[in-house]
Amino acid sequence: MKFFIDTANLSQIREAQDLGVLDGVTTNPSLMAKEGITGHQNVLNHYKAICEIVDDNVSAEVIATEYDEMIKEGEALAAIDSKIVVKIPMIKDGIKAIKYFSNKGIRTNCTLVFSAGQAILAAKAGATYLSPFIGRIDDMNWDGVELIHQISTIYAIQNFDTQILAASVRNSLQIVKCAEAGADVVTCPLSAILGLLKHPLTDLGLAQFLADHKKANS
Numbered sequence: 001m002k003f004f005i006d007t008a009n010l011s012q013i014r015e016a017q018d019l020g021v022l023d024g025v026t027t028n029p030s031l032m033a034k035e036g037i038t039g040h041q042n043v044l045n046h047y048k049a050i051c052e053i054v055d056d057n058v059s060a061e062v063i064a065t066e067y068d069e070m071i072k073e074g075e076a077l078a079a080i081d082s083k084i085v086v087k088i089p090m091i092k093d094g095i096k097a098i099k100y101f102s103n104k105g106i107r108t109n110c111t112l113v114f115s116a117g118q119a120i121l122a123a124k125a126g127a128t129y130l131s132p133f134i135g136r137i138d139d140m141n142w143d144g145v146e147l148i149h150q151i152s153t154i155y156a157i158q159n160f161d162t163q164i165l166a167a168s169v170r171n172s173l174q175i176v177k178c179a180e181a182g183a184d185v186v187t188c189p190l191s192a193i194l195g196l197l198k199h200p201l202t203d204l205g206l207a208q209f210l211a212d213h214k215k216a217n218s
Protein backbone atom coordinates (compact mmCIF):
# COMPACT_ATOMS: atom_id res chain seq x y z
CA MET A 1 0.00 0.00 0.00
CA LYS A 2 1.26 3.48 -0.90
CA PHE A 3 1.31 6.40 1.57
CA PHE A 4 0.51 9.89 0.28
CA ILE A 5 0.52 12.95 2.51
CA ASP A 6 -2.58 15.15 2.24
CA THR A 7 -1.18 18.66 2.56
CA ALA A 8 0.41 21.55 0.69
CA ASN A 9 2.66 22.35 3.67
CA LEU A 10 6.28 21.99 2.49
CA SER A 11 7.83 21.33 5.92
CA GLN A 12 5.33 18.53 6.65
CA ILE A 13 5.98 17.04 3.20
CA ARG A 14 9.74 17.15 3.92
CA GLU A 15 9.25 15.49 7.33
CA ALA A 16 7.19 12.67 5.80
CA GLN A 17 9.71 12.26 2.97
CA ASP A 18 12.57 12.06 5.51
CA LEU A 19 10.77 9.21 7.25
CA GLY A 20 11.38 7.17 4.08
CA VAL A 21 7.86 5.81 3.65
CA LEU A 22 6.28 8.50 1.49
CA ASP A 23 5.04 7.68 -2.02
CA GLY A 24 3.34 10.93 -2.96
CA VAL A 25 1.32 14.03 -2.10
CA THR A 26 -2.29 15.04 -2.56
CA THR A 27 -3.44 18.63 -2.48
CA ASN A 28 -6.72 20.37 -3.20
CA PRO A 29 -7.70 24.03 -3.59
CA SER A 30 -8.64 24.25 0.12
CA LEU A 31 -5.23 22.89 1.20
CA MET A 32 -3.43 25.34 -1.11
CA ALA A 33 -5.49 28.23 0.28
CA LYS A 34 -4.69 27.08 3.86
CA GLU A 35 -0.98 27.58 3.08
CA GLY A 36 -1.73 31.05 1.65
CA ILE A 37 -0.81 30.00 -1.91
CA THR A 38 -2.86 32.22 -4.21
CA GLY A 39 -2.59 33.32 -7.85
CA HIS A 40 -2.06 31.07 -10.87
CA GLN A 41 1.74 31.35 -11.10
CA ASN A 42 2.27 30.93 -7.33
CA VAL A 43 0.18 27.76 -7.40
CA LEU A 44 2.25 26.34 -10.30
CA ASN A 45 5.49 27.29 -8.49
CA HIS A 46 4.25 25.58 -5.32
CA TYR A 47 3.55 22.34 -7.21
CA LYS A 48 7.09 22.57 -8.62
CA ALA A 49 8.47 22.98 -5.09
CA ILE A 50 6.54 19.90 -3.92
CA CYS A 51 7.85 17.89 -6.91
CA GLU A 52 11.41 18.78 -5.87
CA ILE A 53 10.86 17.15 -2.44
CA VAL A 54 9.14 13.86 -3.30
CA ASP A 55 9.93 11.01 -5.71
CA ASP A 56 6.58 10.81 -7.56
CA ASN A 57 2.78 11.15 -7.45
CA VAL A 58 1.98 14.81 -6.84
CA SER A 59 -1.75 15.31 -7.33
CA ALA A 60 -2.53 18.78 -8.69
CA GLU A 61 -6.22 19.67 -8.94
CA VAL A 62 -7.87 21.51 -11.82
CA ILE A 63 -10.17 24.38 -10.89
CA ALA A 64 -12.12 24.36 -14.17
CA THR A 65 -15.37 22.42 -14.39
CA GLU A 66 -15.88 22.69 -18.15
CA TYR A 67 -14.19 20.18 -20.50
CA ASP A 68 -12.06 22.47 -22.72
CA GLU A 69 -10.83 24.48 -19.74
CA MET A 70 -10.09 21.29 -17.77
CA ILE A 71 -7.95 19.99 -20.64
CA LYS A 72 -6.05 23.28 -20.92
CA GLU A 73 -5.48 23.48 -17.16
CA GLY A 74 -4.61 19.79 -16.80
CA GLU A 75 -2.06 19.96 -19.62
CA ALA A 76 -0.42 23.00 -18.00
CA LEU A 77 -0.24 21.14 -14.66
CA ALA A 78 1.16 17.98 -16.29
CA ALA A 79 3.83 20.09 -18.02
CA ILE A 80 5.24 21.23 -14.64
CA ASP A 81 6.89 17.87 -13.94
CA SER A 82 6.47 14.20 -14.88
CA LYS A 83 5.61 13.55 -11.20
CA ILE A 84 2.31 15.43 -11.56
CA VAL A 85 -0.96 13.49 -11.47
CA VAL A 86 -3.87 15.62 -12.75
CA LYS A 87 -6.66 15.64 -10.17
CA ILE A 88 -10.13 15.91 -11.72
CA PRO A 89 -13.55 16.05 -10.02
CA MET A 90 -16.18 13.36 -10.51
CA ILE A 91 -18.48 15.32 -12.82
CA LYS A 92 -19.60 14.65 -16.41
CA ASP A 93 -16.93 16.83 -18.05
CA GLY A 94 -14.43 15.40 -15.58
CA ILE A 95 -15.06 11.86 -16.83
CA LYS A 96 -14.52 13.06 -20.41
CA ALA A 97 -11.31 14.79 -19.35
CA ILE A 98 -10.06 11.64 -17.56
CA LYS A 99 -10.64 9.68 -20.77
CA TYR A 100 -8.72 12.31 -22.75
CA PHE A 101 -5.73 12.26 -20.38
CA SER A 102 -5.81 8.47 -20.16
CA ASN A 103 -5.54 8.26 -23.97
CA LYS A 104 -2.58 10.67 -23.84
CA GLY A 105 -0.78 8.66 -21.12
CA ILE A 106 -1.18 11.44 -18.53
CA ARG A 107 -2.00 10.08 -15.06
CA THR A 108 -5.21 11.22 -13.33
CA ASN A 109 -6.74 11.15 -9.86
CA CYS A 110 -10.55 11.23 -9.91
CA THR A 111 -11.57 13.16 -6.80
CA LEU A 112 -14.77 13.74 -4.78
CA VAL A 113 -15.92 10.14 -5.08
CA PHE A 114 -18.67 8.97 -2.73
CA SER A 115 -20.25 5.89 -4.37
CA ALA A 116 -19.42 2.59 -6.08
CA GLY A 117 -21.23 3.75 -9.23
CA GLN A 118 -18.90 6.73 -9.51
CA ALA A 119 -15.95 4.36 -8.98
CA ILE A 120 -17.06 2.18 -11.91
CA LEU A 121 -17.43 5.19 -14.20
CA ALA A 122 -13.97 6.58 -13.31
CA ALA A 123 -12.37 3.18 -13.91
CA LYS A 124 -14.12 2.87 -17.29
CA ALA A 125 -12.70 6.29 -18.24
CA GLY A 126 -9.20 5.07 -17.34
CA ALA A 127 -8.47 6.98 -14.12
CA THR A 128 -5.10 6.08 -12.63
CA TYR A 129 -6.29 6.78 -9.08
CA LEU A 130 -9.78 6.98 -7.57
CA SER A 131 -10.30 9.06 -4.43
CA PRO A 132 -13.26 8.01 -2.26
CA PHE A 133 -13.51 10.54 0.62
CA ILE A 134 -13.99 8.18 3.54
CA GLY A 135 -13.79 10.76 6.34
CA ARG A 136 -16.54 12.88 4.79
CA ILE A 137 -18.71 9.76 4.42
CA ASP A 138 -18.15 8.96 8.12
CA ASP A 139 -19.10 12.58 8.91
CA MET A 140 -22.53 11.79 7.39
CA ASN A 141 -22.94 8.70 9.63
CA TRP A 142 -22.28 6.30 6.75
CA ASP A 143 -19.35 3.88 6.59
CA GLY A 144 -16.44 5.18 4.48
CA VAL A 145 -14.31 2.07 4.92
CA GLU A 146 -17.23 -0.10 3.75
CA LEU A 147 -17.18 1.85 0.46
CA ILE A 148 -13.46 1.07 0.04
CA HIS A 149 -14.25 -2.61 0.58
CA GLN A 150 -17.10 -2.52 -1.97
CA ILE A 151 -14.99 -0.77 -4.64
CA SER A 152 -12.08 -3.11 -3.98
CA THR A 153 -14.37 -6.13 -4.54
CA ILE A 154 -15.81 -4.65 -7.75
CA TYR A 155 -12.40 -3.69 -9.18
CA ALA A 156 -11.04 -7.19 -8.48
CA ILE A 157 -14.02 -8.94 -10.11
CA GLN A 158 -13.95 -6.62 -13.12
CA ASN A 159 -10.13 -6.51 -13.46
CA PHE A 160 -10.05 -2.69 -13.40
CA ASP A 161 -6.52 -1.23 -13.21
CA THR A 162 -7.57 1.97 -11.38
CA GLN A 163 -5.93 2.22 -7.97
CA ILE A 164 -8.12 2.97 -4.95
CA LEU A 165 -6.74 6.01 -3.14
CA ALA A 166 -8.56 6.28 0.20
CA ALA A 167 -8.84 10.04 0.79
CA SER A 168 -10.17 12.21 3.59
CA VAL A 169 -8.38 9.79 5.96
CA ARG A 170 -7.83 11.65 9.21
CA ASN A 171 -6.49 9.19 11.78
CA SER A 172 -4.26 6.15 12.14
CA LEU A 173 -7.08 3.64 12.72
CA GLN A 174 -8.63 4.64 9.38
CA ILE A 175 -5.28 3.86 7.68
CA VAL A 176 -5.34 0.34 9.14
CA LYS A 177 -9.01 -0.17 8.22
CA CYS A 178 -8.40 1.04 4.64
CA ALA A 179 -5.45 -1.33 4.29
CA GLU A 180 -7.68 -4.18 5.45
CA ALA A 181 -10.46 -3.13 3.05
CA GLY A 182 -8.15 -3.26 0.01
CA ALA A 183 -7.08 0.36 -0.57
CA ASP A 184 -4.01 0.64 -2.84
CA VAL A 185 -3.13 4.06 -1.38
CA VAL A 186 -4.09 6.16 1.63
CA THR A 187 -3.69 9.90 1.78
CA CYS A 188 -3.74 11.51 5.20
CA PRO A 189 -2.18 14.22 7.38
CA LEU A 190 1.32 13.72 8.81
CA SER A 191 -0.23 13.22 12.28
CA ALA A 192 -2.08 10.09 11.09
CA ILE A 193 1.11 8.59 9.62
CA LEU A 194 3.11 9.34 12.79
CA GLY A 195 0.23 7.99 14.91
CA LEU A 196 0.97 4.52 13.50
CA LEU A 197 4.17 4.54 15.58
CA LYS A 198 2.35 4.77 18.88
CA HIS A 199 1.88 1.95 21.36
CA PRO A 200 2.34 2.31 25.13
CA LEU A 201 3.88 -1.18 25.40
CA THR A 202 6.58 -0.13 22.89
CA ASP A 203 7.47 2.85 25.10
CA LEU A 204 7.39 0.78 28.32
CA GLY A 205 9.39 -2.05 26.76
CA LEU A 206 12.05 0.30 25.41
CA ALA A 207 12.37 2.09 28.77
CA GLN A 208 12.85 -1.30 30.48
CA PHE A 209 15.47 -2.47 27.94
CA LEU A 210 17.45 0.76 28.31
CA ALA A 211 17.23 0.63 32.13
CA ASP A 212 18.42 -3.00 32.21
CA HIS A 213 21.27 -2.20 29.80
CA LYS A 214 22.36 0.78 31.95
CA LYS A 215 22.27 -1.32 35.16
CA ALA A 216 24.24 -4.17 33.58
CA ASN A 217 26.87 -1.83 32.13
CA SER A 218 27.41 0.55 35.05
Ligand code: E4P
Pocket residue numbers: 006026027028111131133135136167168169170187
Ligand atom coordinates in the same frame (compact mmCIF):
# COMPACT_ATOMS: atom_id res chain seq x y z
C1 E4P B 1 -7.53 14.41 -0.95
O1 E4P B 1 -7.39 14.11 -2.08
C2 E4P B 1 -8.74 15.11 -0.46
O2 E4P B 1 -8.81 16.35 -1.09
C3 E4P B 1 -8.68 15.24 1.02
O3 E4P B 1 -8.27 14.00 1.55
C4 E4P B 1 -9.98 15.72 1.66
O4 E4P B 1 -9.87 15.56 3.05
P1 E4P B 1 -10.90 16.26 4.07
O5 E4P B 1 -12.22 15.59 3.94
O6 E4P B 1 -10.29 16.00 5.43
O7 E4P B 1 -10.95 17.71 3.71
